[in-house]
Amino acid sequence: xxxxxxxxxxxxxxxxxxxxxxxxxxxxxxxxxxxxxxxxxxxxxxxxxxxxxxxxxxxxxxxxxxxxxxxxxxxxxxxxxxxxxxxxxxxxxxxxxxxxxxxxxxxxxxxxxxxxxxxxxxxxxxxxxxxxxxxxxxxxxxxxxxxxxxxxxxxxxxxxxxxxxxxxxxxxxxxxxxxxxxxxxxxxxxxxxxxxxxxxxxxxxxxxxxxxxxxxxxxxxxxxxxxxxxxxxxxxxxxxxxxxxxxxxxxxxxxxxxxxxxxxxxxxxxxxxxxxxxxxxxxxxxxxxxxxxxxxxxxxxxxxxxxxxxxxxxxxxxxxxxxxxxxxxxxxxxxxxxxxxxxxxxxxxxxxxxxxxxxxxxxxxxxxxxxxxxxxxxxxxxxxxxxxxxxxxxxxxxxxxxxxxxxxxxxxxxxxxxxxxxxxxxxx
Ligand code: HSE
Numbered sequence: 001x002x003x004x005x006x007x008x009x010x011x012x013x014x015x016x017x018x019x020x021x022x023x024x025x026x027x028x029x030x031x032x033x034x035x036x037x038x039x040x041x042x043x044x045x046x047x048x049x050x051x052x053x054x055x056x057x058x059x060x061x062x063x064x065x066x067x068x069x070x071x072x073x074x075x076x077x078x079x080x081x082x083x084x085x086x087x088x089x090x091x092x093x094x095x096x097x098x099x100x101x102x103x104x105x106x107x108x109x110x111x112x113x114x115x116x117x118x119x120x121x122x123x124x125x126x127x128x129x130x131x132x133x134x135x136x137x138x139x140x141x142x143x144x145x146x147x148x149x150x151x152x153x154x155x156x157x158x159x160x161x162x163x164x165x166x167x168x169x170x171x172x173x174x175x176x177x178x179x180x181x182x183x184x185x186x187x188x189x190x191x192x193x194x195x196x197x198x199x200x201x202x203x204x205x206x207x208x209x210x211x212x213x214x215x216x217x218x219x220x221x222x223x224x225x226x227x228x229x230x231x232x233x234x235x236x237x238x239x240x241x242x243x244x245x246x247x248x249x250x251x252x253x254x255x256x257x258x259x260x261x262x263x264x265x266x267x268x269x270x271x272x273x274x275x276x277x278x279x280x281x282x283x284x285x286x287x288x289x290x291x292x293x294x295x296x297x298x299x300x301x302x303x304x305x306x307x308x309x310x311x312x313x314x315x316x317x318x319x320x321x322x323x324x325x326x327x328x329x330x331x332x333x334x335x336x337x338x339x340x341x342x343x344x345x346x347x348x349x350x351x352x353x354x355x356x357x358x359x360x361x362x363x364x365x366x367x368x369x370x371x372x373x374x375x376x377x378x379x380x381x382x383x384x385x386x387x388x389x390x391x392x393x394x395x396x397x398x399x400x401x402x403x404x405x406x407x408x409x410x411x412x413x414x415x416x417x418x419x420x421x422x423x424x425x426x427x428x
Contacts, residue, residue: 004037005320006073008100010065010091011080012045012052015105015132018309019078020054030313034320041073065091069100076101076319078312084108089117096120096128103315105132105308111206114213114220115335118327128327129315134207135160135284137307138300139314143288144214145329151290153215156254157428161204162282162302163190164230164250168267169280172238172247178231190282200229201250205265208252211286212263213328216256217335220328221263224340228266237421240352240392241269244378247277251426260341269350269425275299276428287428343400348377348425350394351403353410354418357389361415365391368413372406374398388417394425 007023009016023030023038030038042060044067062068069077069091077095079102081088089109092102102121104110110117110130121128131141135158144153159165163185170181182199185191197203209222230250241248246269254263270276275297279285284302289295301307328335355361362381369376375396382390395403407420 002036004039005034005316006039006041006075007078007316008042008068008071008074008076009040009078009080010044010068010087011082012043012056013080014305015308015312016043016045016080017052017054018305019080019312020056022309022313024054030317030320034317036320038316038320042068042071044068066094069095070098074100076103076316078316079104079106080312082106082108084112089113092117092128093120096124096126099124099126101127101129101319103129103312103319105130105312107133107203107206107210111209111220111222114210114328115332118332121327122332125324127319127324129318130210131315132308132311134210135286135298136162136300136302136304137310138284138286138298138302139311140211140286140288140298141214142314143296143298144211145325148288148290148293148296149329151292153288153290154255155289156208156211156215156252156286157276157289157426158208158211158252158284158286159249159276159279160207160252160284160286160302161198161201161250162284163192163198164201164204165279165284166190166282167199168230168233168238168248168250171233171235172242175235177235178233196229199231201227201265204250204252208254208263208265212254212261213335215254215288216261216338217330218256218261218338219335221261221338221340224261224263226264226266226342230267233267234421236390237352237423240382240390241350241423242272244350244380244392244394245272246270246350246425247272248423249276249279251276253426255345256338257341257344259344260339262341262344264343267423269423270428274428343424346397346399348395348397348427349403350392350423350425352421353391353393353416355389355391355415356417357386358415361389362391364413364415365393365410368409369393369395369406372402372409374402374406400424
């Protein structure tokens, strides 16, 4: 048996405690699987006195994360503090500077500083692993880095924020408004301390930026993501989309096109019968498409103590076994810098227009769509709450630019009672 692999853990929240529990409970199994005992040397968190329901007295206590990362008896620094800057980043840099491996669940830090951290880790010959940063317990990083290494990845699609999926599916099942279900989710503790990270799509966009880098060999580009949260998704659109055979999801999509890297995180319609359409509650799903494998669908818990700690342990076990892959699947210095290409790929769109119910109104809408080169696939007019008539249109594939041209022209016709709602349809 070789030397034990010694952990230093910073952050003893839900995930940190979950990691301590697994290391203690599964010591024999981890040792058998990796050929090394995995032990904990030191920990740190905000409060030393808090009872976390797990014995910590066997481990040295440090008052700050950099101190844990700098200890001679730590081989892997496990960063579970969170936040894109501050102590988390300082401590990861300190660990790498001392030649220690880093395992982190910190999607924000990687989405913003991933390129620099990867370069530092690789120059130091250290591993920087982050399975827990994306989609909790789903081994999506490993799938891209290893399982699909022989594929040219063509598209990455996913529901990667459980809180948003919970809100959208609860709105659908209860018929209640976004505000009602947001309050319910907040009361149940389902939202981040800053809920905007969830409902604004930021948390999910951090995850998409990381996946894009591995999938396409590009530098992590969080700022290049076209981003829109779920705050403006209405119960009317959820109902109408359902009636047309679709569900609304906060969907991340990334693909490398001839015109640049297309990355978006926004509410989209997906076919109700598709695996994504059927995804309920806080569960995550990531769909990976490659030239050889075609398509795989990964589904599982995207958050929570056990699932996220499970992902952290996967990284620790890989390091214990001697694996040291480039952070984003190829050397950081070889990752391409590609310009963002927002919504360049044509798609069908769902368009809800509220018309003044007068002769010729619908004809004007159809006419401006035609003039902009947008073809109508399906159309339905609902209710007869004169004087306003809601009309739903599903277009054939068109560009967002052409659709926006049509919407601008529609506005000038004087037939609209409210601004149209346009949502992209992803046929997955
Ligand atoms: N708030 C996140 C979610 C947790 O709901 O998916 C993991 O990032």
